[in-house]
Amino acid sequence: MSSTTAEQTTAGAAASPADTDHPIHAAHTPSGTIRLGVFFQGVNSSTAWRAPGAGDQVAWESFERLITTAERGVFSAFFLGEGLRLREHQGVPLEFDVAGRPDAQTLLAALASITRQIGLVATQNTTYNDPVDLARRLQSLDLLSDGRAAWNIVTTDNAWTGENFRRGGYIDHAERYEHAEAFVDVARRIWRGEDVDHQGRHYHVRASGRLPRSRQGEPVLFQAGVSPQGRDFAARTADVIFSPFGDLERAIDFRHDIVERTLAAGRSAESVQIFPGAEFILAATDAEAEDKLRWVREQQVGPQQAIALLEQYWGRDLTAYDPDGPLPDVDPLVAESGVTRGAGFQFEKAQELTRAWREEAAQKGLSILEFARSRQGSRGSSFTGSYDSVAEQLAEYARWGAIDGLNITPWLIPGGLDDIVDELVPRLQERGVYPTEYSGTTLRENLGLPALA
Ligand SMILES: Cc1cc2nc3c(=O)[nH]c(=O)nc-3n(C[C@H](O)[C@H](O)[C@H](O)COP(=O)(O)O)c2cc1C
Structure with a gap:
């Protein structure tokens, strides 16, 4: 296994972090396991649109095949990204964004009906939504799926999205997490059935939560955004961080930083899990995987x-x-x-x-x-190699406790998880670093998160 950019990882050559300037945080106890999620970004530049076998990005069959394959592979979660407006350049939609994205919660509600255990994660921003409304919709998904919903909280860097909304414009970066914190606080109180009277800087709400709690209590909270404010917000609030730092040293550094912030926020070192984004290019041998990587890049770009x-x-x-x-x-x-x-x-x-x-x-x-x-592939990490060498590399990650899982963006829709589930997952299970079955039916149970009081 080798890599094409400095950001990508090199199997078999993972330096021993203890020998480097990247120490494991002493307060953190590794779980010894790696979990997997699949991140369906919707329109993007990481999917090979022109490759043979490439399917429709908005058709039901694509989502159905991906999620059922992921559940067969005991994946913890199926993620949907959020992009509310096509990206533009000089007033013209970017070529990458040839199609829009279906609404995450509508889609996840439908997918809940054909799955039983996999978690359903909706990326939803706090900048343009309203907390009472969003809380109710996420809670509905949690009830419908019998305790499998999660909210991936983003503040969104898509500033132009604001033009879609009544208020227009967007909140400055510095203020967005202050706004997000109040937003999440209101949403949680709604989930807990409280009467909310919030008179804050960003909005005024009087409302009460009226839906019953799901079997996992309330949706799991993921967070994506890595500025210092984003990290502190996650340390105070999130159950899981979706990070862009997948190569071993950066993953260890990020873990170190998050553990520090989590402890400072008065939570335990293990209370925030980390799932970096990842791309897998796998084949029977390292050399074949290298050839495949070159070919995939040609298809992508x-x-x-x-x-x-x-x-x-x-x-x-x-x-x-x-x-x-x-x-x-x-x-x-x-x-x-x-x-x-x-x-x-x-x-x-x-x-x-x-x-x-x-x-x-x-x-x-x-x-x-x-x-x-x-x-291409530099956001997050690209794991390229034979099934065995990538399995060995992930076992190394599990031993170091650098991460809790990986969020896979398949390079091919909808068949991009097939070799991962058929070839990689069994090798991880043989190495004892991957679950052989779901430990429960709620997402909270399957992520090993503590039950809510
Ligand atoms: C791994 C990852 C995935 C993200 N996915 C989305 C997404 O689907 N939709 C979105 O609007 N923003 C997404 N974001 C961006 C976040 O909205 C965040 O606002 C942005 O990174 C700026 O925050 P920051 O300065 O704290 O990083 C993602 C960010 C990361 C790191």
Whole structure:
């Protein structure tokens, strides 16, 4: 197994973290197991749309096949991402976003009826929703699924989403977690059947929770967002963090940081689980997996996608550039780039980033197309290798307790979990680091979270 970018992981070569500058946190007791979830992002640039076997991103059959395969593989959770508005560049929807995303809770309610044990996680933002309404809808999903619902709390970096809503615009990054904290507090009180009278800075609500509690009490709380404010928010509030840090050293560093923050918040070191996002490219041998990785990257990123990727960061029309030529030697145009608008990514950073990319590409002799392919899979981690070497690598993760699970974004919809479930899962089970069956029927039980009082 090897890797194409520095961010990706290298099987068999996982350095012993104790020998590095990345110590395991002394207060944290590893569970010794790895769980799996599947992250269905909806429209995205990590799915190979043009590969043979690629299916429809919004058809029922795709969701049905993915979730039933995941449940066969004893996956803890099926996640849906949220993107309320197509990403745009210069007023035109991005080519990646050729289709919208169906509403997560509608879809999960339907999927609840064809599954029995897998968790159902809806990514829902706190910036544009309203807490009483969202709490009721999530609680409905929890009741319908008999205690399998979870809420992946995001504040969303999709600033332009605000244009879809009555209030327009968006809340500054600095304020979004303050808003999120009040939001989650109200939602929880609704779940607990309390009478809420919240007169806060962001909204005024008087309401009362009237639905009964589900078998797991209330939905499990996931959180995604890694700024210092996001981490503190998770440390105080979440059961599980969906992180982008999957390679071993960064996973250990992140665990260390979260344990510190969790202890500071008065919770135990194990009270917040960490599931990094991950991509798996598997084959019978390491060499075959390497070939497959190259092929998958070619399928994921063609010349047009490569230019579109750079345009998001440069904030300008780059269609005149040759995808087989060097990276553009011009500075980015906009004050805040499209992909990160609202995430505090200002002009200087765009300039810094694009300069660094230009230097990296020139140094490695990469064209625009080659560079864009090398960036693919860098958010989270890409595990590429034979079934055995990736199983061994994950067993190592379990021993270190760096993570509690991985959230897989399949590179192929809907067949992208098949080899994971048929080949990798049994090897993990043989190594004793993966559940052989669900330990209960609620998500809280299957994640090993303590029961609520
Ligand atoms: C692994 C991961 C997955 C995310 N998924 C979504 C998503 O589906 N929809 C969304 O609007 N935001 C998503 N986000 C972005 C979060 O909304 C968050 O607001 C953003 O990362 C900015 O917060 P931060 O500055 O704390 O990182 C995700 C973030 C991470 C790290």
